[in-house]
Amino acid sequence: MTLARTWSVGLAGVQGAMVEVEVDIAAGLPGVVLVGLPDAVVRQSVDRVRAAVVNAGGEFPTRRITIGLSPASMPKQGSGFDLALAAAVLAAAGTLRRRAVDQLVLLGELGLDGSVRAIRGVLPAVLAAARAGHRQVVVPLANAAEAALVERVEVLAVESLAQLVEHLRGATVLQPYARGPLPDQPPVPDLADVVGQVAGRRAVEVAAAGGHHLFLTGPPGAGKTMLAERLPGLLPPLDEQAALEVTAIHSIAGTLPSDAPLVTRPTFEAPHHSATMAALIGGGSGQIRPGALCRAHRGVLFIDEAPEFPRAVLDTLRQPLERGQVTIQRAAGSATFPCRAQLVLAANSCPCASAAGDTACTCSPLERRRYQSRLSGPLLDRVDLRVDLPPVTRAAWLDGLDAPEPTTVVAERVVRARAVAGERLAGTGLALNSQVPGRMLRERFAVPRSSLRLAERALERGALSVRGFDRVVRVAWTLSDLAGCTVPGPDEVAEALGMRLQRSAA
The missing domain is CATH 3.30.230.10 (Ribosomal Protein S5; domain 2)
Incomplete structure (x- = not known):
């Protein structure tokens, strides 16, 4: 034997x-x-x-x-x-x-x-x-x-x-493989390409600084996709541990480029609206593989034409977005993947999708409500920023010829804001404002009651849930970090509330 x-x-x-x-x-x-x-x-x-x-x-x-x-x-x-x-x-x-x-x-x-x-x-x-x-x-x-x-x-x-x-057998000797220098990364899309849309540019900056989820609505051609594609360029490069995490996920998924063995930049995933639940979350009939949400770990998951996705498929995002990981159970075993990604939803304002916006809309109020209700309330309640983009006018296009701020300038502000948040959150195991639990917001990082009056009134009249109130406070802290303030004031809370309720008011 x-x-x-x-x-x-x-x-x-x-x-x-x-x-x-x-x-x-x-x-x-x-x-x-x-x-x-x-x-x-x-x-x-x-x-x-x-x-x-x-x-x-x-x-x-x-x-x-x-x-x-x-x-x-x-x-x-x-x-x-x-x-x-x-x-x-x-x-x-x-x-x-x-x-x-x-x-x-x-x-x-x-x-x-x-x-x-x-x-x-x-x-x-x-x-x-x-x-x-x-x-x-x-x-x-x-x-x-x-x-x-x-x-x-x-x-x-x-x-x-x-x-x-x-x-x-000792006939030849294989030399250990020597790791070479990493290849240069291709340039990222520049935020300067987006004409007009001051509110949209502000929203992606706030989303990048605090790690907040974002919902963009507006007519075709307003710049929703362009803004979403430029969000990863505003995020800081991945540190060594995060880069290894993301690279491991893409290695298992089979999407790791052969000429780029290490993923050093935040990734961008944009699944088509025909994607199944397994394609979005992960799964498969054989070996369990990560879906688009997991491949977007430490990066951005962009859901374009969100109302066209099956509602049940989008609702599967709710729990993983909260926990930062997804566990897929199969009869032969289970697999857990990290999925701490930023969600960006985009949708037209109505089914007719008129390029001129509400002024040329032919949809009845019932059709508009039915179209917007395809996105469930519990999913939208987990989105911090909701911005309605108007059509780009001729005047805005002409003003855009003066070269808006490029990605490099905005990314520097994002880095400074994240550094301020990191100092404040030192010792908590957290790095971003969007990750702070509600109890910690109220006990350790309490905002003065005088600054919260608008948000409290919105909570009283039912325009905000308790979860939504906490998210307004988190966004207010991000706005405070961008402005260089030590604590959010009434202006930051009002802007955060406006970004939260803008679509509802529309």
Whole structure:
């Protein structure tokens, strides 16, 4: 009896778990038994490994082979176990030294010709290997730049199974992959391109400074999409931890560009209104993958033509937006993804979507109410800023020729405002005004009652809910940070209230 073992990594959400791959070769009828809750893709890996070993010039054992994937209670999904299975089989057969693979972590899919192909989720897998104490991983060459983002781990990049076998037998030596400089980021859309729309420009600045959700309404051509697309450019670059989080999500989703292994800027996701619940939140019939909301983590999720989305699909955003993470349950297991994104909704004022606005609208009041009611009240109650954009007039277009403030100028104000908020929130574990709980707003960061009179009257007459009142106070703190004030005054509260109730008043 011959036993060999090596290591790979299984993924559940963005968390990796070490999987020990054991291979036992014994006398008996030739055959392969694979145990350890493998899915269909993992079960088919036996045939891929057999063909890859033979086509790479090796010999696949013709005896009874038992392959165990531990822990046995964890579901195993995906083709990333192929390379580890091949190495363990060859070690058990005596082609490779068992000591050469017993502490090695191998990730990669095998082609039938023995080539090693790229897989998803390499970054979270290598992070899991590093946490478990492993110091050397083997990955496909196409994933090497992504794996090299993890410090204190030696990355060996291979293009074929034969290349790996030659290295493990000592015939050749693979040099650790050297991490190169990150490529230059492409320019972001400039806020100076937006003509007019003073209220809209102010709203995206406030949203960026405090991390607030935003709802833009207005006729076609008013600039809703342009403003939303320029919001990520106003957000600060991602720090190292946030960049790794976002990169891990995009690696699992398969949306990580091959020429940009690390996501350093806030992302922008804009799903089509035909998107399903799984496409928006996450899911899938096989391996659970992140949806648009999760891919927008630390960035912006833009829902254009929001009333055209199924109401049930949009309502699934409510709980994840509050918690900052989403857990997707399946019969075979569950996966949790972070989703602390800024939501930007955009909608026309009415079904006819007249470019001239309300003056040329042909919709009846009932049609307008029915159209606007497609967005549920509980979802809108979680949106801090609601801005109604008027049509861009000829005068506003001519004034726009004087070059409005560019993104770089506004982004500097956003950075200063966030720094002020960060100092005030030091020690709380929070970084943005939008994250402050209501109780902390009232006890630790109380606003003078004299400044809150307008908001209190709106609460009394039912124009604001208690949640809405707290959101007005959060926006007032952001306006105070932008203005350089130590505490919000009546003007900041009034502006915050106006941004909250503008669409309702319209």
